[in-house]
Amino acid sequence: MEWETVIGLEIHAQLTTNSKIFSGSATTFGAEPNTQASLVDLAMPGVLPVLNAEVINCAAKFGLASNSTVAKHSVFARKNYFYPDLPKGYQISQMELPIVHDGYLDIEFEAAGKSDGKLATKRVGITRAHLEEDAGKSLHEDFQGMTGIDLNRAGTPLLEIVSEPEMSSAKEAVAYMKKIHSLVRYLGISDGNMQEGSFRCDANVSVRPVGQKELGTRAEVKNLNSFRFIEKAINHEVERQIDLIEAGGAVVQETRLYDPDKDETRSMRSKEEANDYRYFPDPDLLPVVIDDAFIEAIRAELPELPDAKRARFESEFKLGADDARQLTASREVADYFEAALAAGGEPKQAANWVNVELAGALNKADLSLGESPVTAEMLGGMLKRLADGGLTSKMAKEVFAAMWDGEGSADEVIEKRGLKPTDSSEVEGIIDGIIAANPGQVEQFRSGKEKVFGFFVGQAMKATKGQADPKQVNDLLRAKLKG
Amino acid sequence: MLRQGLKLMNQQVAVSGLKIPGVMKMSLTTEKVEQIAYLARLALDAKAVPEYAENLSSILALVEQMDTVNTDNVEPLAHPLELTQRLRADVVTEQDHRDDYQQSAPATEAGLYLVPQVID
Structure with a gap:
């Protein structure tokens, strides 16, 4: 039988605020355990949550950038469950009236069976994006047979972005996740750091026979904190479900944990029975009301977004689609490129140097762009000499290597080494x-x-x-x- | 919103009268009561469960009666106060008082609160 995969993603992006969503505690990563846990975060009796204005700004920015409606009236609700890293016994989240809803993003991905080398495109609906607080951390190392709880992360603001179940392959899911990742970083509302857990994803996966309208029973795969894992985990889960059904079994609606070491998902039985969260509006918090003036002020603050930047790079600099896509995948790279170009280089040459030579050198040295020994200004100086005939492309490679090794600017290297193209x-x-x-x-x-x-x-x-x-x-x- | 809420109550009185339900359509089984108690981590005396089932069922019956009122033109009420949420500036105002807070914890180690082992 031919099977069709249906995937929906729930992405949690940690918002880059100084303080927590409902308390004045710091949100710095890596602090000593419980040194950033105030009485509110510890859920001491009698404390009240007070909402951080910045999280509303962040959510509104995301809403506008994702073609969504920013709700003028939204409500916080309690999601009830018991776990030691959630001392209140409920998580403050949003249920019926989220702050952002009904949007979409267009994604591009390599489609199977498409032979013209072009990327396929697809519009993925965004059901909603709501604000909520993160839980603390449980440390299961042995503390005399007990579990250690660090509540520094409790109350850290999250934006949970829920897609429509509209993706039909792991590749599409990865493309969508990368799109959101790029967007939140462009907007400056999340650092997107996956190692530190600032950007993570749960995938709802189901399969159905091709042509069937109703969705199959889904399983929720948790713990997906890298683009590579999400692709592997979804592919694994799809295979597991098809094998199960073809062998006469049925998929059970449950939460499954992806184990990257074994490349498999396994059932988290302990969470199953607790799946009755009994949401209700949080009486400690009043409805959040915003007006058109606020939304327009946020709109005016929005930076140039990835799709617009890419289109501009193609038209203004006459770059090819691939070059423009690569340069605008992150705001840092795009800014670096434009800064380098400002020194007087030629756009196609500059794109090639940033995307190939610089990217290769950074990759080899395992450095991020921010750590590059060759700054945008330095590369720009070299590109200018390339463009005005002061360097051959072969010499440029020598100059780049010398700049990388700290020998100064391009002009300094050219002079010191007496580089001069034969006239x-x-x-x-x-x-x-x-x-x-x-x-x-x-x-x-x-x-x-x-x-x-x-x-x-x-x-x-x-x-x-x-x-x-x-x-x-x-x-x-x-x-x-x-x- | 407060006015709407009151209007809703008045409507109900007008439409159906405020009957204390004698016959219960929606009734909770004792198993359901036990499950609810478990979700709320409440220890119930097994002998009291049937009584809880009956009392909780009466509340549900009342809710069901309210459900019969036409609320098409009434906005759902999230909070009884006609006020909106005040916001706080994004500033760190809390200092580290871990040592004070941990004095009342039954067990701590290396700055962590210790709880009975949780297995996922």
């Missing part, structure tokens, strides 16, 4: 000499032996000790050999 009259003279000295090869070339061309290039580069611009050599040789 064209000099190259012409050399080429004339080579042509005169090799009449046999000239004859062969003129009679159609294209291969001999390489011989001339080799001779010319040798004679100029590799300092000549290969493109210039090529052009001159072609012109002169034609006779």
